[in-house]
Amino acid sequence: MSQGYQNRITHLPRKKSKVAQAIISSLLIAPLLVNAAEEIAEEEVEVMTVTAQKRVQNIMKVPVTVDSVSEETIKQSGSVMLDDIDKFIPGFDFSGGDVTQAGVTMRGVSSPNISVGGDPSTATFFDGVYMPRAAQNVLFSDMQRVEVLKGPQGTLFGKNAAMGVVNMIPNAPEDDTYGFIKGTFGSDSMQRIEGMFNFAISDSVYVRMNGLSNKQDGYIKNVAQSPLNSKNSGDGGEKGHQAARVAVKWDISSRTNVQLSYDWDKLDQAPGAAIGLSPYAENPTDPFANTFANDVVNGGESRDMTATTFKLNHEFNDQWSMMFISSFREWETSNRIDEDGTAEVSRYLDTDNHEDSNIFYNELQVNYNSADFNYVGGITYSKEEVHQTTFINTTTDTAARLVSGQLNDQLSAGVRQEFAGAIGVNPDDVPQETVDFLLSQYGLPLEHMWDPEQWAATLNVMGAAGDIMDYLAYIGVVPPGTPLTADIVSLTGDATYDIVAQQMGIAEIFGPSYANQMWSENFINNGEFISYGIYSDFDFQLSDKWNVFFGLRYSEDEKDFSWQVSETQFAQVRPGVSNILFPAREQLWQSKTWNKTTGRLGAGYIINDDHMIFASVATGYKAGGFDSLNSPHSESDGSIIIDPNTGEIVDVAFAPEESVNYEFGYKGIVFEDIITTFSLYHNVLDDRQVSINSKPPGQSQALPTIVNQDMTIDGFELSMNWQMTDTLSTGFVTEVRQIDSSTEAFYNDSGTLIEEGTEANDSNTSYTLMLDWEPDISTGYAVVHVDYVFRENARGLEIGNDEWVNDIPHYFDDTKLLNARISWLNDDETIEIGLWGKNLLDNRYTGFPGGRTKDILGTGYTSVNKGMETGIDIKYSF
The missing domain is CATH 2.170.130.10 (TonB-dependent receptor, plug domain)
Structure with missing residues (x-):
């Protein structure tokens, strides 16, 4: 060998x-x-x-x-x-x-x-x-x-x-000439091509170029047929991602070098599949069927990203050195996904997240190294400029359904009032069951106001039918005394809707001639984030066995952020229409600064040549921020909230996360052959920023919202490798974790208030088993790699889930995945051929539920993983 x-x-x-x-x-x-x-x-x-x-x-x-x-x-x-x-x-x-x-x-x-x-x-x-x-x-x-x-x-x-x-x-450029090209081909028409070429321009200048293209068809067929699209948005799991990098390194002297690199990244693929779990979905009860229906218009996920990075390294002498790095990265992203899991135009909702942002990052670092003492210190500065537009897109058909729901509320209130007056009781004492029964006698409540029979019944219950028919008789459409029926509604088109809209002053009541048009309400956010930091870290070797470490850092973060909600563009088609999901809001800015000093202290002790232990305590910090979809205009009418004590706009910034971690670890060789590392830790995390889909009162649709949570995490992590023979090794990594959490009150995605409370979670275990083997063969070399992954399911411990989540197939299953690869190389290692397989057990699991439209449209959904994948890869090195 x-x-x-x-x-x-x-x-x-x-x-x-x-x-x-x-x-x-x-x-x-x-x-x-x-x-x-x-x-x-x-x-x-x-x-x-x-x-x-x-x-x-x-x-x-x-x-x-x-x-x-x-x-x-x-x-x-x-x-x-x-x-x-x-x-x-x-x-x-x-x-x-x-x-x-x-x-x-x-x-x-x-x-x-x-x-x-x-x-x-x-x-x-x-x-x-x-x-x-x-x-x-x-x-x-x-x-x-x-x-x-x-x-x-x-x-x-x-x-x-x-x-x-x-x-x-x-990898950085080197003083050598070599490279490779590799192709990987597999299930669902996978085509992955990658290559690298490293060469020297001169004795001191080196270049490294590499690129990777990863394309694959989807693994679930999208069969959506919709009047909104000429073609659907692609099959579930479709991939299209390319990246390339060029780096040039110049050894100015034996103690100084600089490197300039350029990174390019382009993503263009189908959006994540929303596998519907409602009566209106393609396969209402089987998320693992080979077909699904998402009618999202122009759906897809894309990202165009570039970065330029400059690095300078200089050694002043054998002890002192410095490093300076400066980088500018910018990206534009779009992610338009289906939020209802159906192809029904009257239950349509999608979200489209556009981001156009950049970051300018800089760090100057100084190092000192000697036999007994090491030091690293420096300063950092970064500036982010962010712009995000979140489009909430629906259809006029869905908007009419939502308006129908509002009319139902008015009908219920009217029937309740009339019945209470007839029997002489307080309206609040009339049971909802009684109201529902009375409405059912007229074929109500209203499912969709464009249904002629339901709309006719609604107008008759509202007492609006007489005026409408008198007007229609006046203009000669019907004879005098004609009752309002479904046929009349169908015959007159938008007329009855326009009359009611004018009488009630509700422009959002409109007729079916407006069908199949888009309705969008857009959240617009801008921000500028500036971050500073200064740090020093010290490492002392006290003796051959003991060493101690400690360090401090001061961080300061300043964020300026704005919110704006645009008026729906459908107002240009039907003047007077206003937003029905979220009230339009003028741009509003807020600014806030956070700062924090964090540190660490640790010690290590070498027991003997085979064993050592260490202990440490460290603190961490995550900057506070602003929820892009939850602004100071949070009143239902879109008005700004004013603090009555100060007269100022209410501060909606969420608090920074702060953590402290106590850790004890061991590193060594057990029984002469088993390399082992393990750690025990106790972590306290305050004000964790948790993103949940929330639908508070007065809000028509659930949106991602930040709530705060305090957590205590106790865990154990273990890694072991046993070199059984010169050609066979096995590995095992595992973790056991228990989390106690306390969450503030919040509304879940169906509008149910989840009270403030504490949860003590059971221990959660995960592990990975691995095997690497080099079998003896007569020509060339062969390597076999196998890994088996087990993840215990902890989803039953999630706070705020609706009951429908409990019925999602395989949502609470433990994850079990088997993966393998066998490869062969020729004698001079220039050619390598590999056969591989992922999820060889073909186990299928569902992902996190999407309940954003479950309450208002009755359309929940989930995602699913891929089944078994197999393929081949071929590599040529030179």
Whole structure:
């Protein structure tokens, strides 16, 4: 076996230093020790570069739990995005269903990403630069590794690291000439092409270029037929994503280098599928049918993103060095999705989130390193400019249905009043059942006012029929004395509707000639966010066994944010019409500044060459912000709320998240061959910002809204790797977590008030089992990788769910996924052929419910995962 390929497998020679093995094991989880093998091959290597801690240091001195996924593991598992690798890291999950609204969940704490006024609880970095919300989910094109730091990282990373940090590190240009091209082909017409070329222009200037294109057809057929669309919005799960990067590195001298890189990212694919679970859906009771119906107009998810990054590294001497990084990233996104899960034009609702934003990020860092003392300090500055328009799109047919509901309320009130007067009781004493019975005698309540029979009955109950028929007789449409019937309504078209609209002064009552037109009400948000930070972190080696660490950071965040709701464009078609979902609002700005000092303190103790322990306490901070869909105009009539005590506009900013984490960990080698890391932690998170769909009184439709929650999280994480033979290794990673939470009162998506309360959740367990094997073959080399993922379902513990959620098929199932890949390389390792499979057990699960339209339109929905996928990949290296 060639030495180059031997370094590809998880092989740890027992003759090498066990101290070095323990150091490596503290960074790399069980099956991801490819890089560790490379380090151990050099017997004298006992320190590693931990870029997640922003300095070169002995990994034994990192006072937090750090996991890393290597380039080789990314390749062997066929991973192209963060949601492909979360299974390898305990305590880390990534929801990547919608690329532009994806989010990190760290130790049970997820991050709402739909609002540009807020921030995630876990910070994401790419090539040393902070990545906001819609920018953080990128393709793994030529990725060197991904590091995940769990627990608060407020000292070195500042805001939005209350629960941890995800650090993506691409490969840098090198003084060599090599490259590869690779094609992956599989189920649903998958076509994934990627390539890389690294070369030297001169003795001191190097260039690295790479690109990746990932395309795949959908796995559920969209059969929607609608008068609104000439074609549907695409099949569920359709993918279309490309990315490319060019980096140039110049070694100015032996102590100074600069790097300039340009990143390009383009996404254009079908929107996430809303699998309807209502009587009006394509398959009302079977979300796993091969067809669904989404009639969203011009639906799709897209993102155009570019970034330019400059990096300067300089060593003043053997102890002092500096790093400066400056980056400008900008992106435009659109995500228009179906919100009703049907193809019924009178139950239509979609949301279309457009964002046009940018961030200018800068950091100056200074390092000092000696045998007994290490220091890192610096300053950061960033400025974000954000613009988001959230379109709430419906149809005139749906608008008429909503107006019908308002008329039903008036009919009920009128019938109640009339009946109470007839029997001489207070109207409040008349049971609703009695009112419903009386209305049913006329074929009411009104389902849709464009139904001629129901509309005729409504006009007769309202007492409006006589005036209408007198007018129609006056203009010669009908003979005098003709009663109002469904035939008359059909014959006169919009006339009866226009008469009632004029008499009642309600322009939103209009006739069926306006069918199949769009009705949109738009939320418009703008913002400017400026963030500063200054930090210092110290590391002392007290003795051969003891080291201690401590650091502090001061962060300040200033946010200016605005809200505006535009008037529906349908008012240009029918003058006088006003918004029916949300009142129109003029632009209103608010400003607020938050600041916080965060820190950490830790110690490590080396028991012997095979075992060490560490303990740390750290605090984290996530900036406060503004809910883009919940503004100071929150009165039902759109008026501004004024504080009666101060006379000022009510401050609607939500509080920052603050966390403190206590952690104890072990790193070492058990029974001579099992590399083990584990940690115990206790995390207290105050004012967690939770995004829920809420429909408070006076609001016609549920919208994502931030509520605050206090949490206490206790957990245990374990990683183990057993090198059973020179060619066979097994791995195991697991986590057990218990969360106690206290949530403020809120209205859920059906308008039910969920009282303030405390929930004590049962322990939740997840694990991943892995196997890597290099079987003996006569020609070339072969590698087999298998992983099995188990995730215990904790959805039964969610607060505020409606009863209908309990009936979603397989929604409460535990997740069980089996994945595998077998590959062959020729003797000189220039050709590699791999066969792979994902979800080989073909297990199907439903995703989080969409209940935004459940109350007003009766249309709930969910999402579903992919079934089994298989394919082949071919790679040529040069």
